Amino acid sequence: MEIRHYFGAVQSLLNDIPFAAVDRVVDILMQANRAGQTVFICGNGGSAATATHFGCDLAKRPIVPGQPRFRVVALTDNNALLTALGNDIGYDAVFAEQLLPLVRPGDVVIGISGSGNSPNVLNAIRVAKDAGAVTIGFCGYDGGRLKLAVDIPVHVPSNVMAMVEDVHLMLEHAICERLLALNQEAALGVTV
Numbered sequence: 001m002e003i004r005h006y007f008g009a010v011q012s013l014l015n016d017i018p019f020a021a022v023d024r025v026v027d028i029l030m031q032a033n034r035a036g037q038t039v040f041i042c043g044n045g046g047s048a049a050t051a052t053h054f055g056c057d058l059a060k061r062p063i064v065p066g067q068p069r070f071r072v073v074a075l076t077d078n079n080a081l082l083t084a085l086g087n088d089i090g091y092d093a094v095f096a097e098q099l100l101p102l103v104r105p106g107d108v109v110i111g112i113s114g115s116g117n118s119p120n121v122l123n124a125i126r127v128a129k130d131a132g133a134v135t136i137g138f139c140g141y142d143g144g145r146l147k148l149a150v151d152i153p154v155h156v157p158s159n160v161m162a163m164v165e166d167v168h169l170m171l172e173h174a175i176c177e178r179l180l181a182l183n184q185e186a187a188l189g190v191t192v
Contacts (some may be wrong), residue, residue, distance in 0.1 A: 010163050011154060016033050016169075020153045022119040022171060026154065026178050029058070032108045033070050033179075040103060040133075042075040042095040042124050043112030046136075046165040050112050051076045061176040064183035075099070075124070097123035105132030113137070114164045116144020116155075125149050138171065140164030 001009075032039060039058060043051040053127060057075030063069060074088035075095045076082070085094045095111075109128035111121040116139035125135050126145065140158055147153040156167045 004106070006153070009158075009160070010166055013158055013163055013167055016157055019166070020041060021152055022175065023135055023159040024152050025154060026175055026182075028108055028136065029070075029179060030182055032106065032134070033062075033068055035106060036068070036071065037064070037106045037108060038073060038102070039108045039110065039114070040073050040075055040099060040124075040128070041110045041123055043138075044118050044120065046119075046161070047114060047118075050165060050168050050172060051110075054110070054112075054176075057176040062179040062183050064180070064187045066093075066187050067183040072177075073102070075158040078131075085184040086187065087180055089110045092119040092123055095120050096127045099124055099131070103131040103133050104138060105133070108134040108136065109133045110136045111146055111150065112168060113124065113144065113146050114128070114140045114161045114168075116146035117149075118140060118146075120150060124144060138168045140168075148157075 041051040041054050052074045055072050058070045058072045075098050082094050085097050089097060109124060113121045121180050122145055128135050135150040136152045137146040138154045139146045140156045143153060143155045147155055154171065156164045158164050
């Protein structure tokens with residue numbers, strides 16, 4: 001595929017962004033932040049990198065003096081724990097096992113899976129739902145099982161993993177920019 005065709009395809013995908021779902025994600029994250037809840041994020045491969053990136057951006061980008069900071073944990077970031085759980089229990093449990101002692105009702109768990117069928121992400125969503133957390137899924141392809149398992153699916157309808165990952169990263173950036181704007185408005189006393 002030529003470079004210009006790649007970008008043309010990504011540009012076409014941007015026309016299909018489920019903005020209503022993305023707006024709901026922003027609302028859920030802001031409500032969780034105001035309530036002092038924790039946001040957990042997980043994914044594999046490129047989606048693990050996006051989970052780490054999202055965790056970093058959510059912890060730092062929306063900071064506004066006088067406004068609460070996000071409590072966020074990227075479940076992808078403790079390599080020792082990931083490999084211990086993978087080795088001793090199984091890779092399908094690496095995120096669920098981390099969530100079990102931590103997740104509480106009202107927390108938010110975000111699963112990122114290009115295919116929508118990553119067993120370890122799906123298991124984390126199951127643990128989250130059992131605990132009473134709000135679940136969000138960023139998925140691609142046909143959405144897979146993740147699209148049906150979460151409270152709020154954010155589906156990027158493409159069968160090209162690289163493009164799905166591109167758009168997922170753009171979405172997390174856009175979400176964090178919106179959260180920053182909402183915090184800035186709140187700091188100025190504007191009703192959000």
